[in-house]
Amino acid sequence: MSSPETTTITSWNIRQLAQALQDQTVTSVQATEAYLGRINQIDSILHAYITVTQEKALADAQASDNRRAAGKILGPLDGVPMALKDIFCTKGILTTCASKILANFVPPYDATSWQMLERKGAVLLGKCNMDEFAMGSSNENSAFFAARNPFDIERVPGGSSGGSAAACAADLAVYTLGTDTGGSVRQPAAYCGVVGLKPTYGRISRFGIVPYASSLDQVGIFAKDTEDCALVLSAVAGKDEYDSTSMPLDVPDYTKACQKDVRGMTIGIPKEFLGQGIDREIIAALEDGAAKLEQLGAVIKEVSLPHTPYALSAYYILATAEASANLARYDGVRYGLRIEKDNVSDTMEATRSAGFGDEVKRRIMLGTYALSSGYYDAYYNKTLQVRTLIKDDYDQVFAGGIDCLLTPAAPTTAFKIGEKTGDPLAMYMSDVCTVPINMAGLPGLVFPYRLSGDLPLGLQLIGAPFGEEKLFTVGHALECPRLLPRDIITQAKKKGVVA
Amino acid sequence: MTQYETVIGLEFHAELKTKTKIFCSCPTDFSAEPNTHVCPVCLGLPGVLPVLNKRAVELAIKAGLALNCQISHLSKFDRKNYFYPDLPKGYQVTQFPLPICTNGYLIIKDDAGNDKRIRINRIHLEEDAGKLVHSGTTIATSAYSLPDYNRAAVPLIEIVTEPDLSSAEEAKNFAEMLKLTLQYAAVSDVKMEQGSLRCDVNISLRPQGQKELGVKTEIKNLNSFRSILRAVAYEQTRQTEALDNGERIIQETLTWDDDNGTAFSMRSKEDAHDYHYFPEPDLVPTIVEQDWIDEVAKELPELPQKRKYRLVDQYGLSDYDASTIVNNPVLALFFDRVLYHYDDPKTVANWLLGEISRLVKSSEEEIEMISLKPDDVAYLLTQVKEGAINNNSAKAVLEEMFQTGKEPDAIIKEKGFAQISDTSALQDAVKAVISANPQPVADYRQGKKQALGFLLGQIMKATGGQANPQAVREILINALDNE
Numbered sequence: 001m002s003s004p005e006t007t008t009i010t011s012w013n014i015r016q017l018a019q020a021l022q023d024q025t026v027t028s029v030q031a032t033e034a035y036l037g038r039i040n041q042i043d044s045i046l047h048a049y050i051t052v053t054q055e056k057a058l059a060d061a062q063a064s065d066n067r068r069a070a071g072k073i074l075g076p077l078d079g080v081p082m083a084l085k086d087i088f089c090t091k092g093i094l095t096t097c098a099s100k101i102l103a104n105f106v107p108p109y110d111a112t113s114w115q116m117l118e119r120k121g122a123v124l125l126g127k128c129n130m131d132e133f134a135m136g137s138s139n140e141n142s143a144f145f146a147a148r149n150p151f152d153i154e155r156v157p158g159g160s161s162g163g164s165a166a167a168c169a170a171d172l173a174v175y176t177l178g179t180d181t182g183g184s185v186r187q188p189a190a191y192c193g194v195v196g197l198k199p200t201y202g203r204i205s206r207f208g209i210v211p212y213a214s215s216l217d218q219v220g221i222f223a224k225d226t227e228d229c230a231l232v233l234s235a236v237a238g239k240d241e242y243d244s245t246s247m248p249l250d251v252p253d254y255t256k257a258c259q260k261d262v263r264g265m266t267i268g269i270p271k272e273f274l275g276q277g278i279d280r281e282i283i284a285a286l287e288d289g290a291a292k293l294e295q296l297g298a299v300i301k302e303v304s305l306p307h308t309p310y311a312l313s314a315y316y317i318l319a320t321a322e323a324s325a326n327l328a329r330y331d332g333v334r335y336g337l338r339i340e341k342d343n344v345s346d347t348m349e350a351t352r353s354a355g356f357g358d359e360v361k362r363r364i365m366l367g368t369y370a371l372s373s374g375y376y377d378a379y380y381n382k383t384l385q386v387r388t389l390i391k392d393d394y395d396q397v398f399a400g401g402i403d404c405l406l407t408p409a410a411p412t413t414a415f416k417i418g419e420k421t422g423d424p425l426a427m428y429m430s431d432v433c434t435v436p437i438n439m440a441g442l443p444g445l446v447f448p449y450r451l452s453g454d455l456p457l458g459l460q461l462i463g464a465p466f467g468e469e470k471l472f473t474v475g476h477a478l479e480c481p482r483l484l485p486r487d488i489i490t491q492a493k494k495k496g497v498v499a
Numbered sequence: 500m501t502q503y504e505t506v507i508g509l510e511f512h513a514e515l516k517t518k519t520k521i522f523c524s525c526p527t528d529f530s531a532e533p534n535t536h537v538c539p540v541c542l543g544l545p546g547v548l549p550v551l552n553k554r555a556v557e558l559a560i561k562a563g564l565a566l567n568c569q570i571s572h573l574s575k576f577d578r579k580n581y582f583y584p585d586l587p588k589g590y591q592v593t594q595f596p597l598p599i600c601t602n603g604y605l606i607i608k609d610d611a612g613n614d615k616r617i618r619i620n621r622i623h624l625e626e627d628a629g630k631l632v633h634s635g636t637t638i639a640t641s642a643y644s645l646p647d648y649n650r651a652a653v654p655l656i657e658i659v660t661e662p663d664l665s666s667a668e669e670a671k672n673f674a675e676m677l678k679l680t681l682q683y684a685a686v687s688d689v690k691m692e693q694g695s696l697r698c699d700v701n702i703s704l705r706p707q708g709q710k711e712l713g714v715k716t717e718i719k720n721l722n723s724f725r726s727i728l729r730a731v732a733y734e735q736t737r738q739t740e741a742l743d744n745g746e747r748i749i750q751e752t753l754t755w756d757d758d759n760g761t762a763f764s765m766r767s768k769e770d771a772h773d774y775h776y777f778p779e780p781d782l783v784p785t786i787v788e789q790d791w792i793d794e795v796a797k798e799l800p801e802l803p804q805k806r807k808y809r810l811v812d813q814y815g816l817s818d819y820d821a822s823t824i825v826n827n828p829v830l831a832l833f834f835d836r837v838l839y840h841y842d843d844p845k846t847v848a849n850w851l852l853g854e855i856s857r858l859v860k861s862s863e864e865e866i867e868m869i870s871l872k873p874d875d876v877a878y879l880l881t882q883v884k885e886g887a888i889n890n891n892s893a894k895a896v897l898e899e900m901f902q903t904g905k906e907p908d909a910i911i912k913e914k915g916f917a918q919i920s921d922t923s924a925l926q927d928a929v930k931a932v933i934s935a936n937p938q939p940v941a942d943y944r945q946g947k948k949q950a951l952g953f954l955l956g957q958i959m960k961a962t963g964g965q966a967n968p969q970a971v972r973e974i975l976i977n978a979l980d981n982e
């Protein structure tokens with residue numbers, strides 16, 4: 001039997017590759033080489049990766065092939081090449097968070113979620129590009145280089161997990177992990193035409209994830225379709241004794257939910273998500289999707305989440321307040337960048353001034369201000385109250401018999417590189433559909449619905465706490481067949497982008 | 500001249516006696532090489548998360564119960580933000596609005612010797628910082644400073660009193676009673692010299708009779724009871740002079756310089772830190788059910804106040820003796836253990852405060868280091884009571900026990916200290932003395948009873964002091980009367 005073409009191998013989803021590995025039409029080493037070859041070929045254009053772990057990937061792939069030969073396979077993810085956002089701590093492997101301040105940081109420990117995958121045989125191709133410390137919506141805040149959208153290399157892949165989204169969309173990994181604090185997995189998934197899940201807060205361990213805003217951060221998954229996404233969630237979810245906020249709940253086989261029928265389910269459309277600033281075409285797609293669900297036997301109901309308009313501003317106070325403390329440890333004393341000065345406070349100041357980018361500094365200052373005595377009640381405390389009101393909105397809707405909510409994933413499709421860098425508020429608005437879900441701690445699934453011109457258009461499903469299964473059921477029913485970007489090298493030649 | 504009233508509040512930091520740190524499993528012991536008891540969690544590396552040590556919560560509850568506090572069923576941790584190289588995360592995890600214990604008190608003696616209740620506002624749990632070793636005297640004047648994070652994230656409780664104390668002596672009394680109580684509760688080593696118990700003093704003056712409080716200053720770096728006493732007296736004098744001269748007191752933080760007996764200003768209120776407290780999102784609220792509190796309460800021994808009442812009221816010891824025993828928890832425990840086998844509190848107290856304390860003192864050992872066993876002491880006292888050994892021999896045996904750790908029985912046999920109570924041996928000695936001393940015998944028989952004393956002395960001499968005097972007396976009288 002002859003081996004499949006390299007481009008065929010990299011187009012497969014997890015199940016297809018797992019099947020091929022099982023049938024021995026391809027080995028893990030061959031698959032890994034195919035991916036490394038493709039990264040080598042086009043990532044100098046896309047900049048989806050910060051670090052490529054070629055040697056480790058090939059060694060792990062070989063180990064997987066050996067296990068397979070010995071009949072000791074560790075499950076469907078064994079031997080499957082994947083990648084991590086560069087915010088996941090990886091033992092012995094550079095973990096930069098796309099920041100100059102951590103440009104030389106090699107952690108002596110693994111993030112729990114990565115450790116769980118590695119124990120199931122995952123092959124790590126590398127660490128993906130992102131906005132510095134996950135602060136951004138376009139990946140343009142990477143201290144190293146901006147990642148590009150595979151569907152139009154002059155556009156952003158979204159952020160902050162832009163590199164992970166681009167890598168998954170452009171077949172530079174079978175699946176990838178990102179993190180989502182206000183939409184950092186779901187918005188880039190929408191822009192890049194892949195499935196992106198932010199599970200319920202507490203579903204996946206946060207241990208080893210460099211924190212941005214601890215009460216909002218959650219590990220997320222990028223996959224080529226909902227069933228792949230469900231497969232990965234089953235592998236990384238669960239209680240971790242090293243994360244007090246992870247929940248001790250059973251982890252089901254989420255792939256089963258993809259086979260379920262939407263008949264009899266009640267889907268809510270929150271009217272606050274269809275207001276000003278959302279592209280007409282996206283609203284049209286959402287209405288189309290709702291109609292399709294009705295045809296499949298689901299009930300569609302308009303619902304109201306009245307506190308939604310306050311979510312974005314409350315988010316930027318809460319997230320930046322937590323960030324101001326989370327980023328205090330980068331002081332040049334113990335690890336990371338250090339700009340040596342005459343005394344300790346000058347050293348700290350010089351290190352932080354040189355080490356952090358503008359957006360990170362902006363958010364640290366915002367957060368510090370919000371926590372200052374005299375402003376605390378007006379900002380931080382008020383924000384906690386708003387957060388409770390937002391949660392209550394969702395609780396009421398789900399208590400009223402709604403199975404899940406259908407909303408836009410972002411107000412627009414992917415925007416041009418440089419389009420919003422001069423206007424932070426316009427940039428922040430691109431997270432308006434995703435931020436409330438983090439504030440409420442709920443699960444959100446973004447799936448590609450169709451192309452809008454050349455660009456993917458995604459929709460979002462929101463579930464009750466730990467209601468991921470229903471999201472997979474509905475998402476599986478509505479997702480379009482996989483969207484494929486046009487050839488990257490051809491795009492680069494046509495648009496004069498130099499690799 | 501205006502008479503001022505002094506108002507003092509105290510804050511203590513006590514390191515909890517847990518085996519491991521508050522948020523990771525690194526050991527807490529003091530003596531290790533710098534930066535060997537550390538891990539990614541207590542070094543504050545990126546992405547690591549704290550996991551609360553349950554034993555630290557238990558010890559905080561225990562301290563709260565010992566200090567008559569209410570234990571909160573729900574408490575929360577907060578972040579206290581500031582930059583300093585000994586603070587790995589750039590914030591300290593502590594408890595701000597919802598501490599683990601509130602509303603306690605301790606009873607101390609006021610200056611007139613009467614009982615006074617000092618209220619405790621709160622006890623909260625927090626993590627300690629690391630330690631900096633400067634090449635010079637301060638961080639600002641040093642060429643370099645070396646951080647040691649072994650102490651980082653060792654669990655602490657902070658105990659905050661209400662401003663109920665009104666003199667240096669009271670402040671010292673409170674500190675001593677607090678230390679003793681925590682020692683009995685076994686929650687902390689409470690060694691001020693080693694820093695496992697630290698004290699800050701808040702002090703203000705107000706004209707006698709005035710209701711509102713004056714401007715306060717805070718004195719830090721008090722490493723002994725004596726320095727508390729001296730620092731309060733110093734600050735009392737300084738503030739009195741300032742107020743008498745019509746000056747305003749500036750709210751500031753002072754550092755006590757024990758060598759020179761002065762305090763100097765660290766920072767004034769204007770440049771006081773804004774700590775930007777906010778809830779620690781990496782930890783869930785600490786829920787303490789009543790069952791857990793009840794379990795912890797069972798671990799709590801009898802506390803100093805109650806213990807002293809028992810010694811005075813129940814055993815009839817003097818106030819002074821009772822205090823001496825109770826003020827030293829090791830001595831108090833020793834006392835109780837001896838008493839368990841030998842039920843005569845006054846005798847036990849006499850031996851403990853007399854002979855045993857003398858031996859401890861001359862050995863220059865700490866009492867907890869000595870090898871004397873309470874049940875051996877009880878055995879020795881029983882031997883004395885039963886007449887098997889006399890008092891002087893017992894002292895010699897005790898000293899030998901103290902020096903060698905041998906059992907009393909072995910020493911008594913070895914040294915031949917056992918009193919002769921064997922009747923036939925004693926009868927021979929009595930017979931010999933009677934035949935050798937016809938005149939005193941005749942005197943006795945004629946009614947001169949004082950001759951008995953002489954004869955007894957002769958028998959004791961003949962037996963080398965080892966005859967049981969009680970037995971000798973009986974045999975002698977019997978012999979004289981019946982022959």
Ligand SMILES: [Zn+2]
Nearest residue numbers: 523525538541
């Ligand atoms: Zn540690």
